Amino acid sequence: MRGPEPEVPPEETTLEEISVTNLVKRYENRTTILNGVSFSVSSGEFVTIHGMSGCGKTTLLNLLGGLDRPTSGEILIDGEDITKLSEDELARLRLEKVGFVFQDYNLLDDLTVRENIRLPLRFSKRTVKRGVDDLIKKFSIEHIADEMPNRISGGESQRVAIARAMVNEPKIILADEPTGNLDTDNAAKVMEAFHLINREFRATIILATHDIALARHATRNLSILPGGAIKEAGRTRGT
Numbered sequence: 001m002r003g004p005e006p007e008v009p010p011e012e013t014t015l016e017e018i019s020v021t022n023l024v025k026r027y028e029n030r031t032t033i034l035n036g037v038s039f040s041v042s043s044g045e046f047v048t049i050h051g052m053s054g055c056g057k058t059t060l061l062n063l064l065g066g067l068d069r070p071t072s073g074e075i076l077i078d079g080e081d082i083t084k085l086s087e088d089e090l091a092r093l094r095l096e097k098v099g100f101v102f103q104d105y106n107l108l109d110d111l112t113v114r115e116n117i118r119l120p121l122r123f124s125k126r127t128v129k130r131g132v133d134d135l136i137k138k139f140s141i142e143h144i145a146d147e148m149p150n151r152i153s154g155g156e157s158q159r160v161a162i163a164r165a166m167v168n169e170p171k172i173i174l175a176d177e178p179t180g181n182l183d184t185d186n187a188a189k190v191m192e193a194f195h196l197i198n199r200e201f202r203a204t205i206i207l208a209t210h211d212i213a214l215a216r217h218a219t220r221n222l223s224i225l226p227g228g229a230i231k232e233a234g235r236t237r238g239t
C-alpha cells in the first residue's frame, strides 16, 4: 500500500504560469524579430524585458497577451497553449487573466477616471470583483476620481491605467514602457504601483523598458538580443 502523498507547503511550490517555447515572429518581407525564444515565468515574479529599440519587446508582450499571433512556437498560460485559441477565447483571456498597461495610458477621453477604471467590469462575467473605490484609494487617485483624463497629469493617468488593468483581478500584468512618458518622480510613483500589485495582489508582472535603471525593481531581468534570441540578464531582487 502506498502511504499518503507528501505534502508540499504552498509557498515552496513553483507554479509555472507562463511557458514560452521556440517562439518565432517574422513579419512579411522582413527579418525575423523573435527567433526561437524560450523562457518561463513563475507566478508572482516581477520580470523586466530589456533590449534595443526595435528588438521586439512590444512584439513579445503582444504575443504573450494574445494581441498578436506568432509565426511558430508555443505560449502556455496556466498550461493552455494560447497560440491555438480562437479570437473569442483570446478576448476572454485578455479580459480575465491578463491586464495591459501601455506607454500612452490608453484612457478613454469621454469617461471620468472612475468610469475608466470601472469599464472592464462591463464586459466581465466574474462575480468577485475588486472594488473600484478600493483601487482608487490604493493608487492614491481619490482627488481626481471624478475628473476627465485630459485634466490629470501623465503620472496620474498611468496610475489610473494600472487601476483599470487590475479591476478584473488578472494574474498577469503586461506593461509596455509604462514610464516612457514620465519624469523621474512620476516614474517612481508608477513603479511603486507595480510593486504594490506584485506584493499585495500577487500579480505576475512582465514589464518592457528601455530604461536599464528599472531593472533593479524586478526579481528577474531578460534581454532580447539582436538576432532575436532572449537571454537571462540577471536576478536583481528576491529569489
Ligand SMILES: Nc1ncnc2c1ncn2[C@@H]1O[C@H](COP(=O)(O)OP(=O)(O)OP(=O)(O)O)[C@@H](O)[C@H]1O
Residues within 6 Å of the ligand: 027, 028, 030, 033, 051, 052, 053, 054, 055, 056, 057, 058, 059, 060, 210
Ligand atoms: N506590424 C508590423 N509589420 C512589420 N514589422 C513590424 C510590425 N510591428 C513591428 N514591426 C517591426 O518589428 C521590429 C520589432 O518591433 P517592436 O515594436 O517589437 O520593438 P521594441 O523592442 O518594442 O522597440 P521600442 O523599444 O522602440 O518600443 C521592428 O523592427 C518593427 O519595425
Ligand SMILES: [Mg+2]
Residues within 6 Å of the ligand: 057, 058, 059, 176, 177
Ligand atoms: Mg516597444
